[in-house]
Amino acid sequence: MTCAELVELVTAFLEGALDNETERRFQDHLEICDGCETYVEQLRRTIEEVGKLPPESLSDEARDRLLDAFRSFRTD
Amino acid sequence: MATALPSDEVLIAGLRAGDEETFARLLDGWSSSMLRLARTFVSTAASAEEVVQDTWLAVFQSIGTFEGRSALQTWVYRILVNIARKRGAREQRTVPWTSLVPDGDPTVDPSRFRGPEDPDPDHWRAFPERWPTTESEVLAHEVRATVAAAIDGLPPRQRVVLTLRDIDGHSADDVCALLEITTANQRVLLHRARAAVRSHLERYFTTTGGDS
Numbered sequence: 045m046t047c048a049e050l051v052e053l054v055t056a057f058l059e060g061a062l063d064n065e066t067e068r069r070f071q072d073h074l075e076i077c078d079g080c081e082t083y084v085e086q087l088r089r090t091i092e093e094v095g096k097l098p099p100e101s102l103s104d105e106a107r108d109r110l111l112d113a114f115r116s117f118r119t120d
Numbered sequence: 121m122a123t124a125l126p127s128d129e130v131l132i133a134g135l136r137a138g139d140e141e142t143f144a145r146l147l148d149g150w151s152s153s154m155l156r157l158a159r160t161f162v163s164t165a166a167s168a169e170e171v172v173q174d175t176w177l178a179v180f181q182s183i184g185t186f187e188g189r190s191a192l193q194t195w196v197y198r199i200l201v202n203i204a205r206k207r208g209a210r211e212q213r214t215v216p217w218t219s220l221v222p223d224g225d226p227t228v229d230p231s232r233f234r235g236p237e238d239p240d241p242d243h244w245r246a247f248p249e250r251w252p253t254t255e256s257e258v259l260a261h262e263v264r265a266t267v268a269a270a271i272d273g274l275p276p277r278q279r280v281v282l283t284l285r286d287i288d289g290h291s292a293d294d295v296c297a298l299l300e301i302t303t304a305n306q307r308v309l310l311h312r313a314r315a316a317v318r319s320h321l322e323r324y325f326t327t328t329g330g331d332s
Contacts, residue, residue, distance in 0.1 A: 047243045059307065087318055093263055110147060
C-alpha cells in the first residue's frame with residue numbers, strides 16, 4: 045500500500061469497514077511509515093476537535109413557542 | 121446527541137398523553153441534528169428554525185395516527201425533510217441528494233507525494249509535521265474557531281454528515297437512514313469532510329499555532 049492510498053482509507057479503517065486483506069496491508073504500512081502514522085493521528089485529533097464544538101440549539105423563543113403549542117394541542 | 125431517551129413506545133405514549141417532559145426531552149435531544157438537517161435544504165439559520173417548528177406542529181397533529189412502522193425518530197426526520205425540501209424549493213436551494221456521486225479527487229494534495237519518476241512513488245515527499253497539544257486556553261480557542269470555520273466552508277452534504285456523526289454522535293446507520301444515502305456514500309462524504317478540516321488545522325498549526 046502506498047501513502048497516497050492509505051490517506052484515502054483512514055475513515056474506512058476507523059469504522060472497521062476494510063476487508064481483512066486491505067486492513068492487514070493498511071496496518072503493515074502504518075508500522076513502517078512515520079508519515080502515515082502522523083496522518084492517522086491527525087485525523088483522529090481532527091475528529092476529537094470537531095467533537096468539542098457545541099451542538100446547535102433552538103432559540104429560547106422558538107423553544108418556548110413549541111412548548112406552548114404542545115400544551116395547546118393537549119387541551120384540544 | 122446520544123442522551124439516553126426512553127423507548128419509542130414510552131415516547132409515543134408520552135406525546136399522545138401530552139406529557140410535557142417527554143416533549144421537552146425530545147426537543148433538547150433532537151433539535152441540534154434537526155436544525156443541521158434542515159439547514160442543508162434551506163438558506164438561513166432562521167429558516168431552518170422555522171422548518172423545525174413546522175415539523176413539530178405536524179408531529180403533534182399526526183402522532184395519534186402514527187403506526188410505528190418505522191422508528192419515531194426516522195418518522196419525525198422524514199417529516200422534517202419533506203417540509204425542508206418544499207421550503208428549499210421555494211428558496212431555490214435544493215441539494216441534489218439523489219444525484220449523489222462523490223467525486224474521486226484525492227483528499228490530500230497530490231504534490232505532497234512523490235511523483236511517478238521517483239523510485240518510491242506515491243509516498244510522502246516530507247512527512248506531515250506533528251501538531252502541538254493545545255493546553256493553553258488561547259490556543260484551544262483558536263483551534264475551535266479554525267474547526268468551526270472549516271466546517272462552515274464545507275459543501276452542504278459533507279457538512280451535514282460530519283456534524284451529525286462527529287458533533288451530534290449519530291451512528292453511520294442513523295445517518296444513512298436520515299439522509300437516505302448508502303453506507304459507501306456516507307463514508308466518502310465523512311472522510312472528505314474530515315480530511316478537509318484536517319488540512320485547515322494543518323495550515324493553522326504550521327503557520328501560526330506553533331508560536332504560543
